Amino acid sequence: MRIVVCVKQVPDPSAVIYDIDKDTKRLVREGVPLALDPGDEVSLEQALRLSEATPDSTITVVSMGPEKATEAIRRALAMGAHEGVLVSDSQIAGSDALSTAKVLAAAISRGPYDIVYCASESSDGYTGMVPGMLAELLGLPLLSFVRHVEVQDGRITANRVIERGYQVIESSLPAVVSIWTGSDRARLPGLKGVMSAKRKPLEVLNLEELGLDPATVGESGARERVLELTDVEQRAAGIIVPDDGTGAARIADLLQKTGAV
């Protein structure tokens, strides 16, 4: 089974408040701790399980971002992926979801594959648009918001989260699978994994090497223009107090005031 997992390096969601630079109109990624997107760790976990259950499987991690994003790929390799591809080019900066999907589709199409995993959304941009776009560009079925999959005889069956429960869906392979962000807990890379990750192949490509016209991606390819950015109306500062034994009573007072009790 040839498995591709799309990953992204994001400002560490557990440590950073996501801010937008009002001049560049882009997410602030400089001077903040970065991490492999936790949603991607979960989809990689699912890919690793499939690979472990299927003899002769390989996992290729594909990403787009600045040079520094190789760190996120190394983490994925340390978790158990076999090789990595990073598309890095200054002309990619400012890409919207469709441009991102075009770059990933081009990188994925360079080699044969049976199944492409991605997270249902990223932690930083969270538009959730890339999986559907990627499937469309690759001309493949999309099994979306998936909690777990079973693969047998070239067919895939998946459990898909919906608003009030779940669906069981199935299709032939190859296919794109978007993993629902809450579907699993990712393993931690062990020391052996971290050491071996350093020796695993990691290729860095630019747009030219990928055969993509820079005019179709990045800021020049964007189909949307941000006209202005305004600050979110902040809620009035609340009362935040350590519990001195009266915490529960304070909450009950407020509930009574609002009519909830």
Add this chain to the structure above:
Amino acid sequence: MVAEHAVWVYGEARDGRLTPSTRELISRAATLGSATVVLLGVRAEEAAENAGRHGTTAALVDPNPAYDQHLTTPAVEALCYLIRERRPHVLMFGASYHGRDVASRLAARLDCGIIANATEIERSGEDYRVTAPWGERTIATCELTFPGVRLVLFRSKAFSAEEKPSRCEVEEFQAPLSAEAKAVRIVETAEEESGGPSLSDAGVVVSGGRGLGDAESFRKVEELAQLLGGAVGASRGAVDAGWRPAADLVGQSGTTVKPSVYIACGISGAVQHMTGMKNAKVIVAINRDPDAPIFRSADLGIIGDVNKILPQLIEEVRRRKEW
């Protein structure tokens, strides 16, 4: 005088009734131009009957069962077909799981832009301006610069459903569907009802997160919700841990709630969670970590052990209810 635009809504229905999100969107669409709702599937016609209540003047329905039996792509092909034939100015989607799939795939097929997570749309001359939160502290006002249809995906509860009866012409059409459209078959659809009021409409929501520590402690969250006549919500951490079904997830990947009171128990407040509940009228948070982001949005925050405070709160509420 600006020309009237064709503003379309991709409608979703459940058991032959328009979903709340669809009713919100068509209410807004009717204020922007001549509103048309597209409804697909065997019970589309039944759902279209009520579209006129919210100001829609036309409903396009295709009762082909393929839309109910196969995921996403049949709807993409139907919309593509309609857009090429009739050239609407705007096509609005609700951010349901299905809505997100259809909108993203359609945007790639038409090679056009899309704005996701939108919360407002306004006419600006011959064009539109759309606002969407971006980052945790900013709202972006955007325009779609690509010619052709403007695709916009709205967060649920961005608008309210208004009663505005109008005459709605129902027109049936038959979209040609390819064999590839039927690539993903829906084998089974199952519900995981959690009982009590529906999470998206409840006046009170009590949610629990990883801070509770285990499934047993989550019972206290359920107990408080029941006592207050509210719904139970969960953070991603709690769903990950298997303490609650995915249907209870509050946040970007799950349900958006807008209750009058939201009580967050042992939830740190990651951005995915906050986007789903920050418009609650009153937010109460209990968390051990004084730096938890949830406290930045809380009207009342108690820093302490949730497993100690929650039982006290239940007792306190019970006592006051008995008065």
